Amino acid sequence: MEAGDEQLMLAYREGDAGAFEELYRRHKGGLYRFVLRSVRDRPLAEELYQEIWMRVIEARARYEAQAKFSTWLYTIAHNRLVDHWRRRGLSLVALDQDREESAALDPPAGPGYEPQRIHEAKQGLGRFASALAELPPAQREAFLLHAEADMSPAEIARATDSNAEAAKSRLRYAMAKLKKALTDD
Amino acid sequence: MTEDTRDSTVSARYRELGAEEPPRALDDAILAASRRAVQSHPAPLVAPTGRRAWFVPLAAVAVLVLAVAVTLHMQVDQPGEEGVPAPAERAQVTAPEQSRPQARPKAAEAVRQERAPVHTARTDAPARSAAEPEARKAPRPPEPKSFAAPTAAPAARAVAPGASAPAMAPAAPAPAVAAAKSAADSSSADALAKRADTAVETPEKELERIALLRREGKHEDADKALAEFRKRYPDFRIPAPMLERVERR
Numbered sequence: 275m276e277a278g279d280e281q282l283m284l285a286y287r288e289g290d291a292g293a294f295e296e297l298y299r300r301h302k303g304g305l306y307r308f309v310l311r312s313v314r315d316r317p318l319a320e321e322l323y324q325e326i327w328m329r330v331i332e333a334r335a336r337y338e339a340q341a342k343f344s345t346w347l348y349t350i351a352h353n354r355l356v357d358h359w360r361r362r363g364l365s366l367v368a369l370d371q372d373r374e375e376s377a378a379l380d381p382p383a384g385p386g387y388e389p390q391r392i393h394e395a396k397q398g399l400g401r402f403a404s405a406l407a408e409l410p411p412a413q414r415e416a417f418l419l420h421a422e423a424d425m426s427p428a429e430i431a432r433a434t435d436s437n438a439e440a441a442k443s444r445l446r447y448a449m450a451k452l453k454k455a456l457t458d459d
Numbered sequence: 460m461t462e463d464t465r466d467s468t469v470s471a472r473y474r475e476l477g478a479e480e481p482p483r484a485l486d487d488a489i490l491a492a493s494r495r496a497v498q499s500h501p502a503p504l505v506a507p508t509g510r511r512a513w514f515v516p517l518a519a520v521a522v523l524v525l526a527v528a529v530t531l532h533m534q535v536d537q538p539g540e541e542g543v544p545a546p547a548e549r550a551q552v553t554a555p556e557q558s559r560p561q562a563r564p565k566a567a568e569a570v571r572q573e574r575a576p577v578h579t580a581r582t583d584a585p586a587r588s589a590a591e592p593e594a595r596k597a598p599r600p601p602e603p604k605s606f607a608a609p610t611a612a613p614a615a616r617a618v619a620p621g622a623s624a625p626a627m628a629p630a631a632p633a634p635a636v637a638a639a640k641s642a643a644d645s646s647s648a649d650a651l652a653k654r655a656d657t658a659v660e661t662p663e664k665e666l667e668r669i670a671l672l673r674r675e676g677k678h679e680d681a682d683k684a685l686a687e688f689r690k691r692y693p694d695f696r697i698p699a700p701m702l703e704r705v706e707r708r
Contacts, residue, residue, distance in 0.1 A: 286497070294493040298486070306481040320485055327489045329693035331496045336694075350693050357689070360706070402472050421473050435696050452469045 279343035287334045298327070301347060304422040308348070311418055312355055314407060322358060326351045341432065344423050348433040352415065359411065405455030409448050416441055417448035662692050670704035678707055 277285070277293075279300065285293035305326065310319040329350050337346070406414065412434075419425045419433060427442035434441065660668075665688055672681035685705055688695075697705065 286493070289497045291494045291497050294497075295490055298490060298493070302486065303478060303480050307479055310479060320481065323481060324485060324489060328492060329690075331489075331493050332690060333693045334496070346694065353694065353696065399472070399475055403476060406473075406476075421470060449466050449469055452472075453466055456468055456472055 280339035283334070283337050283343050283346075284339055287337055294331075297343070301344065305347065305351060308351060308418045308422045309355070311406065312411070312415060313358065318358075322354055326354050329354070342429070345425070345429055345433050348419055348423055348425070349435075352434050355415070401455050402452065405452050409451060413444045413448040413451075416444035417452070420445055662688070662695050666697065666701050666705055670701065673705060673707070681705065682707060 277296075279297060282293040282297045286297065306319070306323055309323045309326070310316065313319050313322065326347075330347060333350070406417070409417065415434065416427075416430050419430045423429075423433075425433065427445055428438045430436075430445065431438040431441035665684070669681050669684045669688065672678075672684060
């Protein structure tokens with residue numbers, strides 16, 4: 275039977291480098307896309323992504339299998355992204371605001387964000403990608419956590435240090451906006 | 460999960476955006492860092508289990524031995540506790556000491572009483588100077604008294620067996636010596652307290668320290684300390700009011 279994420283992290287804490295490799299293999303794609311689609315700038319996403327894993331490595335000694343590993347991992351990712359947004363002057367309140375209000379602080383996709391440019395060429399998918407990019411950061415984050423880490427609203431709340439109702443509401447708004455983008459096709 | 464938070468068409472369309480993966484070089488860098496981390500310091504802060512379980516009792520014993528050794532060392536190094544003079548030396552030492560004032564102020568008395576139990580324990584230790592057996596045979600003065608005058612202790616101890624009570628009694632106070640000792644005691648106690656305080660610094664205390672730096676306008680130091688803090692506690696959520704105090708505005 276395949277070892278669980280939590281077991282692998284505990285094994286890594288004990289010095290088993292192979293356990294980390296397996297853990298990394300399982301989560302690298304989801305985490306990378308989560309970060310990339312949150313900041314929409316490839317060089318920046320790569321920098322943040324590396325920092326998140328470095329924090330996981332540094333914090334291994336303090337890891338306790340009290341929650342799902344993925345929740346712990348995405349909590350670290352969320353904290354790192356919040357740091358990044360704060361550095362840009364975006365407050366937690368602004369993260370929930372609509373795009374028009376936070377546009378200056380959550381700038382358009384950077385030059386390295388190829389998928390959006392590629393997909394913009396394709397009509398329907400491009401509109402969907404744009405709708406995703408247009409979401410307020412907190413709603414986009416809730417949707418990405420749901421889509422990439424398969425998190426429930428309760429888990430999203432835990433990873434983003436909010437309450438379940440707020441997480442559920444963010445996810446519901448995100449879903450509604452993305453669905454609208456699909457029906458507009 | 461309710462229908463409005465789970466939609467298969469949205470999920471399917473999202474998957475069509477592509478399954479981007481991190482570049483190979485990034486994978487290699489992260490995996491190399493993960494290997495380096497476990498090679499350099501395996502599981503540093505927690506009680507290990509499994510094949511490293513023997514670390515725990517070994518570390519506990521080592522700490523215990525070290526603590527006992529340091530305590531004994533400190534006791535032996537106390538001024539005035541440097542061995543009991545041999546009987547031949549006693550006569551030489553006794554005469555001048557008898558005429559020296561032996562009194563101690565009240566502060567020294569308090570310190571002495573605080574230390575008395577430790578001192579008693581130490582005197583039971585087997586490793587003593589060659590004069591020890593003789594000293595033990597002879598009737599000892601009460602322990603607190605001999606400890607009461609650390610600077611004059613060799614003399615007091617040497618005199619003890621044959622000395623009369625007046626020899627031990629304070630003839631006149633020695634305020635300068637006592638004050639110096641008292642000051643030394645209190646300053647070393649402060650230093651120890653400070654050290655202990657630093658050793659158990661909590662994330663909250665650390666944040667307070669950073670906030671203080673920020674308040675004092677030492678922004679460079681505060682930035683550095685904050686970065687270090689985030690490295691040390693990556694999953695620690697800084698409360699919003701504290702964050703306002705520690706972040707540069």
